[in-house]
Amino acid sequence: MSRLLRGCYILWVVLRYGLDEMVLTHFGRPWMTRLARIITIGRTLDAPRGQRLREALEQLGPIFVKFGQVLSTRRDLLPPDIAEELAHLQDRVPPFSSDVAVATIERAFRRPVDEVFLAFDREPVASASIAQVHFGVVRTAAGVEREVAIKVLRPGMLPVIDKDLALMRMMAGWVEGLSSDGKRLKPREVVAEFDKYLHDELDLVREASNAAQLRRNMSGLDLVLIPEVFWDFCHPEVMVMERMKGVPISQLERLRDAGVNIPQLARDGVTIFFTQVFRDGFFHADMHPGNIQVSLAPGTFGRYISLDFGIVGTLTEYDKEYLAQNFTAFFRRDYKRVAELHIESGWVPPETRVDELEAAIRSVCEPYFDRPLKEISLGMVLMRLFQTSRRFQVEIQPQLVLLQKTLLNIEGLGRQLDPELDLWSTAKPFLEKWMLDQVGPQRLFKQLRDEFPRYAKLLPELPRLLAGYLEQGSSGHKKELALLLAEQRRTNRLLQSIVYGGMGFVLGLLVLQLVIRIRLF
Numbered sequence: 001m002s003r004l005l006r007g008c009y010i011l012w013v014v015l016r017y018g019l020d021e022m023v024l025t026h027f028g029r030p031w032m033t034r035l036a037r038i039i040t041i042g043r044t045l046d047a048p049r050g051q052r053l054r055e056a057l058e059q060l061g062p063i064f065v066k067f068g069q070v071l072s073t074r075r076d077l078l079p080p081d082i083a084e085e086l087a088h089l090q091d092r093v094p095p096f097s098s099d100v101a102v103a104t105i106e107r108a109f110r111r112p113v114d115e116v117f118l119a120f121d122r123e124p125v126a127s128a129s130i131a132q133v134h135f136g137v138v139r140t141a142a143g144v145e146r147e148v149a150i151k152v153l154r155p156g157m158l159p160v161i162d163k164d165l166a167l168m169r170m171m172a173g174w175v176e177g178l179s180s181d182g183k184r185l186k187p188r189e190v191v192a193e194f195d196k197y198l199h200d201e202l203d204l205v206r207e208a209s210n211a212a213q214l215r216r217n218m219s220g221l222d223l224v225l226i227p228e229v230f231w232d233f234c235h236p237e238v239m240v241m242e243r244m245k246g247v248p249i250s251q252l253e254r255l256r257d258a259g260v261n262i263p264q265l266a267r268d269g270v271t272i273f274f275t276q277v278f279r280d281g282f283f284h285a286d287m288h289p290g291n292i293q294v295s296l297a298p299g300t301f302g303r304y305i306s307l308d309f310g311i312v313g314t315l316t317e318y319d320k321e322y323l324a325q326n327f328t329a330f331f332r333r334d335y336k337r338v339a340e341l342h343i344e345s346g347w348v349p350p351e352t353r354v355d356e357l358e359a360a361i362r363s364v365c366e367p368y369f370d371r372p373l374k375e376i377s378l379g380m381v382l383m384r385l386f387q388t389s390r391r392f393q394v395e396i397q398p399q400l401v402l403l404q405k406t407l408l409n410i411e412g413l414g415r416q417l418d419p420e421l422d423l424w425s426t427a428k429p430f431l432e433k434w435m436l437d438q439v440g441p442q443r444l445f446k447q448l449r450d451e452f453p454r455y456a457k458l459l460p461e462l463p464r465l466l467a468g469y470l471e472q473g474s475s476g477h478k479k480e481l482a483l484l485l486a487e488q489r490r491t492n493r494l495l496q497s498i499v500y501g502g503m504g505f506v507l508g509l510l511v512l513q514l515v516i517r518i519r520l521f
Helices: 002-016 019-025 030-039 049-060 062-071 080-086 098-109 157-178 180-184 187-201 204-218 252-257 262-280 317-331 335-344 354-368 378-390 398-417 423-439 441-472 475-520
Strands: 131-139 145-153 238-242 282-284 292-294 304-306 312-314
Touching: 002 019, 002 049, 002 157, 019 049, 049 062, 049 080, 062 157, 062 187, 098 131, 098 145, 098 238, 145 204, 157 187, 204 238, 204 262, 204 282, 204 312, 252 262, 262 282, 262 304, 262 317, 262 398, 262 423, 282 398, 312 398, 317 335, 317 423, 335 354
Parallel strands: none
Antiparallel strands: 131 145, 145 238, 282 312, 292 304
16 A cells, blocks of 8 residues: 555656656657646646756655666766756755664664763764764774764665665666667666665665775775774664764865865876776775865875765776776777777677777767866766767666766866866876786786695696596597697706706806906906
8 A cells, every 4th residue: 555655656746747748758658748737737847857857856755866866877878968967966864863873773782872882972963865974982892992983774764765666666667668769778777776776775784894995995095094994883774983084075265275285186086086996996986075075184184085885886807907998098099999899898789880980989089188177078978978879789888887977976076176187188197007017017927926826736736637637538638648748848848958058148147257357356
């Protein structure tokens, strides 16, 4: 019954804000739109469609707001005006009662809150759709008192989320069935993606582990501070971490007055992003200004402070190498290589003509080079690329959705900090160095070092394995193996000759130098 009532309410909001016109008319069902106009009383459609969609999601509640935020990252699926409007969605959620927060903490740790914390501020300092934050003080296992931030999960979220997700899946099935264009939008995949992100955010132990991993990865960079996690005080519904004291990055005048180098801060942000993506393959995927502060403490002055680790992105070695090659080719304006990479990776059908794809990519990217960030929109570049790529049936890879979202966040942050920042020239040296590390001698030595323990264990067993194979193998195999062993012995003798000859040559040079010095003296 509750699901039916919720479904009726969602339908009323859809009709009230005229969302039916966006969907039904686009998919060739205008008669349904005319029917909706007749049966819905009092709806006004004066506002732009993107604004109406944003307002409808805000009225439907925090889960739909979250869905709109995730949907705004899929600029390959949305018209630019709707994507831009959805990017303005914010979690405007009032805090829940501090008594409920205390009850959650006491249920998690099975003791009174005053026994868990030395101090607990009942007034929350931040509130969002998933959780809210309080300040407090703990005594660690080493007996040290530490100021902490206590994140408490909003109660009763899982049943509400599951109900709304069930309705979203049903609506996604409707959209997919309306037309072939509806299938291209992949509504079921988008909802499944949102389901994963949302359930990950409901487990605060997972968020704590994300924070701990990022802290380890960034420890040697000296550009960003990640709060320490206190594992003795963590639970799926409660996360306790070091209290970070900084100035929100949006307060630029305050940062300038304190002496922070704002242009350098912008460049550091780009370095942090590309380091997390291409060095670690593990990056903070929710880097909007609300989650970033700047330290003014003497020992860490001017460093970023990252907060809220509910959403992180991961990339495989293949993903990193592919992306680095694409970025490097873009920065070099080698559009033919970009087109070849798309075909090699299977993003486009193998019969695609390289010259046609190259020309399409060039027409999108070339106008934006050599401009400051204030004159370009990376979101618009991506949008035009996606629009162009539809003609070539490009499949957008799911693992890159969070990367795209984070890149757009970095663009917005860079424009806010330094409108003159040239994102291309700032990132190019970093990527070229990364590529050199991947194919140069350092990469070879690293691989040899990583593989050495396995081969060191295998080598002593090799004679026994070969003897066993010779005893059990066929005569033909024995003959082939004997030939291989003979060839191996010849190779070993050759290598020994080279090594000994080289050593003799070096010794000869040393003796010659010694003789010359004796004669000089």
